[in-house]
Amino acid sequence: MSENKGVWIFSDMHDLALEMLGKGRELADKLGTELVAVLIGASAQGKADELIKCGADKVYVVENPALEQVQIEPYLGVLSNLVTSYRPDIVLVGSTKNGKPLAARLAMRLDIGCIPDCARLSVDDQGRLVGERITYGGNAVAKIALKSKPQIATVPARAFEKPQLKERNGQVMKVDVKVDAAKTEIVETKPLETSNVKIEDAQVIVSCGRGLQKKEDKALLDRLAGVLYGQVGCSRPLAEDRKWFSEWVGLSGHKVKPKLYIACGISGVIQHVAGIRDAKVIVAINKDEQAPIFEIADYGVVGDLYQVLPALEEAIKRQLH
C-alpha cells in the first residue's frame, strides 16, 4: 500500500479555511508534499480561486444540491469518501460548531485519533504532526501526536494569520462523490442577533469582572471602549451568576485575540486567562495588588476601576484625539 501523502484543509467557514492554508503551506513545504483544499457545497467552485491564492496546490470540489447546508451525514460521507480514496497524510478541519463534530466523527469512522482545537501546529523530525492545545481547565498546554494516519486535527478560528493573496498556479478538480441523506432537517436559520462586531473579532476589548458593582456601571467601560474603538466584555461570573451579560470571555466562553485587552476588576483565574492568552497587550486594573491577573499583564495599575477608567478615558482622548 502506498503511504499517505498531502496536507488537506477543510472548513465550512471560508475565512478559517484561508487561515489554515497559511499554516498548511508551511507544514506541506516542510514535508515536501502538496497542500490540498476541500470545497463542499451546492455551488462551491467559485471559492477555489481564493484558496489557490492563499497557498493551495489543488482544490477538490464536491458539488451537489444536497450539500447546500452543512449537515453531518452528507458532509461526513463526502469527507470520509475523499480521505479513503486519496489517503492524505494530514487533515486539518476548521473547529467550528459544525466542523468539530465532523472531524470527531471522521476520526471515529476511520478508527483513528483526532487532536481538537490546536492553537499551534508543527511537524517533528519524524514527519509527525504535533498539535498544541490548552487542557486541564486551562492549566496546561499539551503537545499531542497521533498514532495512525491520516492525522486529523481541528483548528480554531484566528489561531493562524490569513496569508496574503498571491497569484499562483493551482489545480481545481471536480470530484463526484455519492452523497448520503441527512438524518436531520434544518427547519430555520436565523442570523444571530448581535448589534456589534463579534467579540472574537474586536481589536480592543475593555472587560470587567466582579469588581464591577452594579450593572449600570457598565457605562464606564462603554465610554472607555468608545474612545478606543473597542468592545466591552466580561468574565464568567458577570454573565453566569449575575446575568448582566449574555456571553463572557474565557475558556468556556469566547477566546479572544485583540490587540489590547483591558481587564478591569478581574481577578484573573486560570479559566479567564486561557481565553485572553493571545491578546497582544494586556492591561490589568485591580484594587487587589495580589490579584493573579497582574502576573499575566503587560501593564498593571493597582487602583479602583471607578477612578482609573474615567481618568484613562480622558488621558486617551487628550493624547490621541
Add this chain to the structure above:
Amino acid sequence: MAGAPKKISDFDKNALEEAIRVKEKLGDVEVVTVTVTSEDVKAVLREALAMGADRAFVVSDAGFQDIDTGGTAYVLAKAIGKIGEFSLVLCGETSLDSFSGLVGSKLAELLGLPQMSSVRKFVVEGDAVLVERTLEDAIETVRAKLPTLVSVTREINQPRIPSLMMIMKASKKEIVNWTAADLNLQKEKLGSKIEVLEVLAPKTERKKIRITGETVEEIADKLAKALIQEGVVGR
C-alpha cells in the same frame, strides 16, 4: 485528573437537568446516567441520582486509565447497547477539564444516530426532537426523529440543586457497576490513538510593568502613553 476532587462536569449537569425535565413533562420516561471511569465515582453518582436520575450505570476498569475520547465513546456505546432500548442520548457539549468536545460526536457515530450539537433549546415533539443550535453567526432550528443524540451548552438551563428529601430518596436508587469484562470489550479498541508528548505550563511572556503615580490622572497619563507607544490604541 488524579487527586482533583471529582464532580459532575457542569456541562453534564446541564444534560442531566434537561433529561429530568423531559421526564417531568412526558411522565413515562426513565432517566439513566452512564459513566466510564477508572476511579471510584459513587459520591458523584449519588448527586446525579439526587437530582432526579432513576438509575446510574458505571463502567469502571483500571484499564481505562489512559483511555482517549474514542475509547470512551466505544465503552459508552457498548454500555448503552447492554442497557437496552433508548430514545434519546443527552451529553454535555464538552468536559470542563480537557475541553476536547469529541466524545458526544464519536458516540453518535458509533451508535449511528442523528446528532445535534451546540444545542441551547430543546423540546420533544411526538417521535421527534426540535432543537435550537447556536452556530458562529446564526441560530439554527433543527428537527430529528428519535432516537437521536443531543449535546447541550451551558445556557440551555440552570441545573437544579437537590433538596434534602431528594438526597435521601436517592440513597435507595440503584447504581449498576460493570467492568470491561461485563461488556465484552475488545482490548484493541480501548488503546489510545493519541500520544501526549509533553504537558507544559502555559507560556506567559508578559512585561508585567506596574504603573504608579501620585494621582490617578498621572497614572492614567502614563498608561495612555505606553499604550499609544505599543501601537494598540487608535485605528
